[in-house]
Amino acid sequence: MPKEVTSADLYIKICGLQTAATVAACVDSGVAAVGFVFAPGSPRTLTVERAIRLAGEVPETVESVGVFRNQPIDDVLAISNRVSLTTIQLHGGESLTDIRRLHREGFQTLKAFSAVAYNALSPQEKLGWAAERVLLDAVEPGAGVTFDAATLKSGALPTFWLLAGGLKSSNVSALLTSLFPRGVDVSSGVESSRGVKDPQLIRDFIHAARGAVPHGAH
Numbered sequence: 001m002p003k004e005v006t007s008a009d010l011y012i013k014i015c016g017l018q019t020a021a022t023v024a025a026c027v028d029s030g031v032a033a034v035g036f037v038f039a040p041g042s043p044r045t046l047t048v049e050r051a052i053r054l055a056g057e058v059p060e061t062v063e064s065v066g067v068f069r070n071q072p073i074d075d076v077l078a079i080s081n082r083v084s085l086t087t088i089q090l091h092g093g094e095s096l097t098d099i100r101r102l103h104r105e106g107f108q109t110l111k112a113f114s115a116v117a118y119n120a121l122s123p124q125e126k127l128g129w130a131a132e133r134v135l136l137d138a139v140e141p142g143a144g145v146t147f148d149a150a151t152l153k154s155g156a157l158p159t160f161w162l163l164a165g166g167l168k169s170s171n172v173s174a175l176l177t178s179l180f181p182r183g184v185d186v187s188s189g190v191e192s193s194r195g196v197k198d199p200q201l202i203r204d205f206i207h208a209a210r211g212a213v214p215h216g217a218h
């Protein structure tokens with residue numbers, strides 16, 4: 001996190017939402033982004049029809065993010081347009097060329113890498129991603145598993161990067177003040193059981209994350 005990031009501009013994304021109540025808990029708490037999972041095989045995967053209804057509850061000031069993994073870019077674009085998403089998060093082997101196409105189509109992007117995969121990029125490859133919004137995660141996204149975050153301390157990181165992977169209200173503060181990402185993304189850590197989001201756990205997480213950084217006026 002650039003050291004000047006304050007509680008007002010810390011980017012907090014809550015992912016895997018499936019109900020109007022949890023969307024409202026996020027929006028009312030002033031998150032930067034809410035995530036809807038379209039990658040198949042997750043307990044959080046929702047239908048396009050339900051996502052359209054939920055995205056309709058998200059104000060323009062909050063990013064509506066679709067989460068995809070190794071799906072054809074034409075399909076990603078079709079879903080994103082139907083749901084009126086603002087942002088596309090990609091968790092597979094998608095390339096910078098794919099990212100640039102999504103930008104040309106008017107979407108913001110988040111490109112996820114496992115920390116292991118990101119660390120294994122060459123300096124030239126890291127340079128290619130340096131200006132993109134990148135999310136650094138554990139190897140299995142959405143599993144609530146942490147990774148050795150110290151491995152991120154030695155190499156070059158993009159200007160805008162988010163930390164994800166096993167975050168919860170009890171560990172987010174220490175990780176924010178140790179790694180200084182631009183923000184955080186959480187799914188499992190705000191669930192009462194796998195795939196089931198809890199509005200109070202969402203509020204607790206946001207409170208804990210904001211408490212870790214200097215106070216800033218909204």
Ligand SMILES: O=C(O)c1ccccc1N[C@@H]1O[C@H](COP(=O)(O)O)[C@@H](O)[C@H]1O
Nearest residue numbers: 015042141142143144164165166187188
């Ligand atoms: O949440 C999912 O099920 C999911 C499925 C496929 C790709 C990404 C997914 N979620 C992303 O996983 C990370 C961290 O999740 P967790 O907090 O460790 O459970 C986050 O970036 C979600 O957007």
